[in-house]
Amino acid sequence: xxxxxxxxxxxxxxxxxxxxxxxxxxxxxxxxxxxxxxxxxxxxxxxxxxxxxxxxxxxxxxxxxxxxxxxxxxxxxxxxxxxxxxxxxxxxxxxxxxxxxxxxxxxxxxxxxxxxxxxxxxxxxxxxxxxxxxxxxxxxxxxxxxxxxxxxxxxxxxxxxxxxxxxxxxxxxxxxxxxxxxxxxxxxxxxxxxxxxxxxxxxxxxxxxxxxxxxxxxxxxxxxxxxxxxxxxxxxxxxxxxxxxxxxxxxxxxxxxxxxxxxxxxxxxxxxxxxxxxxxxxxxxxxxxxxxxxxxxxxxxxxxxxxxxxxxxxx
Amino acid sequence: xxxxxxxxxxxxxxxxxxxxxxxxxxxxxxxxxxxxxxxxxxxxxxxxxxxxxxxxxxxxxxxxxxxxxxxxxxxxxxxxxxxxxxxxxxxxxxxxxxxxxxxxxxxxxxxxxxxxxxxxxxxxxxxxxxxxxxxxxxxxxxxxxxxxxxxxxxxxxxxxxxxxxxxxxxxxxxxxxxxxxxxxxxxxxxxxxxxxxxxxxxxxxxxxxxxxxxxxxxxxxxxxxxxxxxxxxxxxxxxxxxxxxxxxxxxxxxxxxxxxxxxxxxxxxxxxxxxxxxxxxxxxxxxxxxxxxxxxxxxxxxxxxxxxxxxxxxxxxxxxxxxxxxxxxxxxxxxxxxxxxxxxxxxxxxxxxxxxxxxxxxxxxxxxxxxxxxxxxxxxxxxxxxxxxxxxxxxxxxxxxxxxxxxxxxxxxxxxxxxxxxxxxxxxxxxxxxxxxxxxxxxxxxxxxxxxxxxxxxxx
Numbered sequence: 001x002x003x004x005x006x007x008x009x010x011x012x013x014x015x016x017x018x019x020x021x022x023x024x025x026x027x028x029x030x031x032x033x034x035x036x037x038x039x040x041x042x043x044x045x046x047x048x049x050x051x052x053x054x055x056x057x058x059x060x061x062x063x064x065x066x067x068x069x070x071x072x073x074x075x076x077x078x079x080x081x082x083x084x085x086x087x088x089x090x091x092x093x094x095x096x097x098x099x100x101x102x103x104x105x106x107x108x109x110x111x112x113x114x115x116x117x118x119x120x121x122x123x124x125x126x127x128x129x130x131x132x133x134x135x136x137x138x139x140x141x142x143x144x145x146x147x148x149x150x151x152x153x154x155x156x157x158x159x160x161x162x163x164x165x166x167x168x169x170x171x172x173x174x175x176x177x178x179x180x181x182x183x184x185x186x187x188x189x190x191x192x193x194x195x196x197x198x199x200x201x202x203x204x205x206x207x208x209x210x211x212x213x214x215x216x217x218x219x220x221x222x223x224x225x226x227x228x229x230x231x232x233x234x235x236x237x238x239x240x241x242x243x244x245x246x247x248x249x250x251x252x253x254x255x256x257x258x259x260x261x262x263x264x265x266x267x268x269x270x271x272x273x274x275x276x277x278x279x280x281x282x283x284x285x286x287x288x289x290x291x292x293x294x295x296x297x298x299x300x301x302x303x304x305x306x307x308x309x310x311x312x313x314x315x
Numbered sequence: 316x317x318x319x320x321x322x323x324x325x326x327x328x329x330x331x332x333x334x335x336x337x338x339x340x341x342x343x344x345x346x347x348x349x350x351x352x353x354x355x356x357x358x359x360x361x362x363x364x365x366x367x368x369x370x371x372x373x374x375x376x377x378x379x380x381x382x383x384x385x386x387x388x389x390x391x392x393x394x395x396x397x398x399x400x401x402x403x404x405x406x407x408x409x410x411x412x413x414x415x416x417x418x419x420x421x422x423x424x425x426x427x428x429x430x431x432x433x434x435x436x437x438x439x440x441x442x443x444x445x446x447x448x449x450x451x452x453x454x455x456x457x458x459x460x461x462x463x464x465x466x467x468x469x470x471x472x473x474x475x476x477x478x479x480x481x482x483x484x485x486x487x488x489x490x491x492x493x494x495x496x497x498x499x500x501x502x503x504x505x506x507x508x509x510x511x512x513x514x515x516x517x518x519x520x521x522x523x524x525x526x527x528x529x530x531x532x533x534x535x536x537x538x539x540x541x542x543x544x545x546x547x548x549x550x551x552x553x554x555x556x557x558x559x560x561x562x563x564x565x566x567x568x569x570x571x572x573x574x575x576x577x578x579x580x581x582x583x584x585x586x587x588x589x590x591x592x593x594x595x596x597x598x599x600x601x602x603x604x605x606x607x608x609x610x611x612x613x614x615x616x617x618x619x620x621x622x623x624x625x626x627x628x629x630x631x632x633x634x635x636x637x638x639x640x641x642x643x644x645x646x647x648x649x650x651x652x653x654x655x656x657x658x659x660x661x662x663x664x665x666x667x668x669x670x671x672x673x674x675x676x677x678x679x680x681x682x683x684x685x686x687x688x689x690x691x692x693x694x695x696x697x698x699x700x701x702x703x704x705x706x707x708x709x710x711x712x713x714x715x716x717x718x719x720x721x722x723x724x725x726x727x728x729x730x731x732x733x734x735x736x737x738x739x740x741x742x743x744x745x746x747x748x749x750x751x752x753x754x755x756x757x758x759x760x761x762x763x764x765x766x767x768x769x770x771x772x773x774x775x
Contacts, residue, residue: 013540090659112660113542114614133662135542170542202540 002026004306008120008127011136012177020145020181026302027146027295033070034298043309044073047104052094053130054080054110059269059293060130060140064107067300071309073104095119104308108132126307134168140268141174143299145182147292148223151264156183161217161259163249164227164276165194165238171268175225180206189217190227190249193238214249215258223264223288226251226277242275252278256286264288339363340763341378344389345724350691351395351699351713360393362720365763370716388724391757394694395714396428396459396721397675398701400489400518400596401572401646403667404430404461407448408437413651413741415449419457420739421649421671423767423775426723426756429460429702429711430671434471435494441466441477443485450486458766458775459759460721462705464489467506467517473498476506483513488705491518493572494621496554498524503558507567516704518572519558521579522622526550531662533606533623541613543661546623548576555579559586562593570704571595573648575622577632584641594704596646597633599670599677600746605630608746616657616664617746620650634687637696644701647674651742669745672738677747679727679754690727720763729755739773 004019012020033039049068053061061077068075098106103125108116113133120127131137148155160179166172166188176186185207188195192212200210211217218224229245239245256263265277265287273279282289343359347370360367361374361383369377378385399422405413413421415432422430432449434440440449446463453461465487469475471494479490490510496519497503503519510517527550532538534545555571559582562569574580574595583595600620605627609618618624625633636642650667657664678697682688688696702712710719733750735743759767766775 090655092658110660112662115660115662117614118660133542134544167539173540173542198536199539201536 002306003309007307008116009138009303009307010117010120010127010129012138012141012174012181013136015138015177015181017181020142020178023142023299023302023306024146024149026306027142027298030070030301030305031295031298034294039070040072041070042072043305044068044071044104045310047073047308047310048102049073049075049105049107049304050098050103051075051077051107051130052109053078054108055131057109057131059296060109063293063296064128064130064300066297067304068105070297071301071304073304091115091119092122095123099123099125105304128303128307131170133170135170136174136177137170137268138174139296139300139303140171141178142303143292143296144175144225144266144268145178146295146299147266147288148264150291150295151288152222155179158184158222159187159220160184161187161189161221161224162227163189163214163217163224163251165229165233166190166199166227167194167196168230168233169227171225172227176203176208180208187211187217187221189214191239191245194233214255218255218258221259221263223266224251224256224259225266225268228268228270229272229276246275250274250276250278251281253280253284256281262286266292268292339368339378339381339383340386341374341383342386342388342393342722342724343375344387345391345393347393347714348690348694349395349714350695351702351708352715355691360714360722362760362763365720367714367716367718367720370714390726392690392725392727393714394426394723394725395698395702395712395718396723396759396761397426397697398705398707398712399427399430399647399649399671399674400570400644400701400705401493401598402430402432402649402671403435403651404432405651406436406452407445411741412653412656414456415452415461416456417739417741418649418651418671419453419459419461420773421669422459423759423761423773424739424756425671425673426675426725426759427459427671428721428723428759428761429462429707431462431464431489431705433493434464434466434491439466439471440464441469441471443478443481446482446485446487458773459761462488464491464518466490467492467497468502471495473502476502476509479506479510479515480513483515487515489516489518489570491520491572493518493520496520496522496524500557500561504561504565507561507565507569511565511567514568516568516570518570519554520572521551521554521558521574523550523553526553530623531619532609533625535606535626537606537610541609548578548625548629551576551622552578552582555582559583559591559593563591569593572646573598573601573622574642575601575625575633576629577625580632580636580641584636584639587641594643595641596644596701597637597642598648599645599674599681600624600668601633602630602637603677603681604746612746614661615746616659616661617668617744617748619661619664619666620648620668621666634682637682638688638692643696643704645674645678645696646701647671651740652744653742657744667744669735669738669740669742672740673733673745673747673752675725675756676731676733676752676754679725680752683727684753720760722760723756724758726755726757728753731755
């Protein structure tokens, strides 16, 4: 059977383009299952998958839960408030406890960059990073690639703008790594405090540019990913007001016209309607936001299957 | 500058030799490197009653006819015992990480014979009672000289001054809220102004928390890549700049602890050029490492310290400043932590790394073998200059006649591999595990008595 040549999925930085190819092809196969009346395959039957979420999340935890269920795994959701981590137990002890119950896959969402990597080094289970602090959110990056590929046929040669709080965004980091590995060009755009020019140096020699001008970022692009603006950034003086942010960086119908006709509009959610994106654009014909969610389940099924699937149970 | 107090006098209890059971020792054949005395030559030293009785030909002559223990140290370097101004011994309060006993053993293994114990203990060392406790413990259990420091503010809260006069009289050599900077500029101004009356030295932990707030590593490419919250080097420079202004205005003595960044170093360089009485130290990790270490060891909390490792430009600035005298000394900021504090998410891990047992090795490997500084300058940075800053000139930081017989013998080219499991310290938190360093401490003597031997371990 097909397998990823790795135990864990912690980031897209270290993933090879061929692995991404494998995941996207598998996701395409699973995407078909979603059309069937019975949306289940036995690929993870008898395996235990735990969703350990230290940050509130509806869409990502639901998406992983459904993905595991559709692969027939036994799946358990653990939110931080229920967890013994609150009782002073260390993260590594908590994971050791799960592992003693024969865990196959641990899906982790945490506010602390690198903590899935810390766990991965000590655990026999496969660790899937479902977002770690400001670091990466690899399955989001993969589902964005999958969404682009379904719309355009291939990612290679596309130019994609990522707009908003790039500096603090784990989605943006995974998107950039993934897009570059598949041969796309990237424009990063946001205010200098949230999208500093120095970011481009993270990808030396790669087709990544930084601009603080939204029009410049959008001109001629094939797709735009609009990032969620975290309102707590206001308290750290990173921008003066949501009003001014909207004036400068909200994606409106008028601004979308700078992009290529048919430019795909993406947003990882949850959206602040009227702040970083207008309702007209979010709900408009170019929006792929609902497709991103649907594709998310298929991509996560592919990741779980390729990391921990039973031999002989290929879908 | 007023001289109402000579720190050495009050400190005689923990600094002086114990003459009763010391024998005469003649160390000969070694290259004596004593910048305070202007000596760098093969030359004998005679030790009697815990002091240096004679140096050179006078030592050999003085030894003849006496009953002396003779130590042939041919091929070794003989250095005045190292003086470390910045050590967290963790006692009282956090003895799981380190104690006065274990920390001073680690010091002896590193060739360090005098250290200043930081006051961020639990409770904080902010009263004469705690100072006396530290001193009594050090006398009973310590194997090297321990000089107490005290907090600038009560309980290190940054709101009320400690009783600086009383503490100075009790022998406190240094005032610092280390672990935190003194945030309130008015309080710092008054501390300097008031402290000048007693000629006390303040060590500032330069960190403007509004700027560093929540940061866990240097702000830069590596923090951006790892998604860790960045800590701009401006947080250090802003407070250093403020204190330079305040020191000039008050005549107080300010010493900057653990400087790590180009900007703050340039401020100190300019202040010294204007003739201000400011001084500064750096720690070995700031000339040995940059934040590239975290790029190679992502999320490894052995690379988390306060201030954080800077970029390569900062590291090169540190080396330049050690060469040109902008930085006065090397101090370890030895900060032991147990695995409970370190084996966790990087964000939650404690700041700080061990330093005592690798300081000399790193200095010799990186700076001396690396061709940046001479052996003489290395000893100045590790011993002569910190002794002078602490008011111990003539007694510590030199092996001139009459000085305390605190010394170490070093094999300058002997390569050894850093193995934290062999440390005397209770803790293991170091990014240097597995490093091969040239320059090994062979023996350490405090007050005329051998306390450490690299084959036998602690012999005190």
